[in-house]
Amino acid sequence: MTMTPPGTIIEYLDSGRFVCGLVLQDSNNRLRLLNQNGREMNLPASRVVTVSKTKHQINTSREDRIALLKEMAALRADLTDAVPLEEIWELASEEEESVFPADFLAELSFGENLTDDQSAAFLRAVFTDRFFFKYKNEMVNVHTPEQVEQLRHQRRKEKEKEAILTTGAAYLQAIMRGEQVTAEQWPDQKRILGWIADFVLFESEADQADVVRQLLKKAELHQPNQAYRLLVRAGVWGNDENLPLLRAEQGEILIV
Known part of the structure; x- marks a missing residue:
């Protein structure tokens, strides 16, 4: 499994809710991280849903790191609400393929040069809605009209x-x-x-x-x-x- 470098922002699900975490260390497929609620924890890598491409400083103050995570979580929540999931599904349904990388579909909404927040917001929308898509094995499956x-x-x-x-x-x-x-x-x-x-x-x-x-x-x-x-x-x-x-x-x- 690919190592997750310190400074990476990951997201995981906790009781059905997305939580942002700043990776402090990757050890034996367990991530030591600080989450947006100020809790430092060890998380199995298998629970990670999204991984940022951008790396952030981990040697700043604890308060600054928590503030960064809270700001990021709020931004992603706002972006999620604006994702036109049904429109994306209609476009994806016209393709011959029925399974796509998440970022490919996210670009249909946000355009090219996706930010980490936009990419994460699309997946949040997929998990929240569940009518149009299903996320499985790190790919997004497009539901048929009958399934919808x-x-x-x-x-x-x-x-x-x-x-x-x-x-x-x-x-x-x-x-x-x-x-x-x-x-x-x-x-x-x-x-x-x-x-x-x-x-x-x-x-x-x-x-x-x-x-x-x-x-x-x-x-x-x-x-x-x-x-x-x-x-x-x-x-x-x-x-x-x-x-x-x-x-x-x-x-x-x-x-x-």
């Missing part, structure tokens, strides 16, 4: 689920507090309470069991029988609802 549409559809479904969980949890808590929640306030009320009823009756065999588990967890309804009490408070069931009978009736409906 599939990823967009998947994201729409995820956002719908997030909305159901966030909104639903708030209304479930309101119901448990004894508040009146109308269909106008919560249009999904009947559907979601139906999911919860199925879950109480059939547990893991219910069609929306996973969603209901997440919903109850988000609403902090962790205790046994809280889902049952919720349905009673919502007026779906009575205090002494005959659950075995309901299971049998639901089973007959499924058979029919």
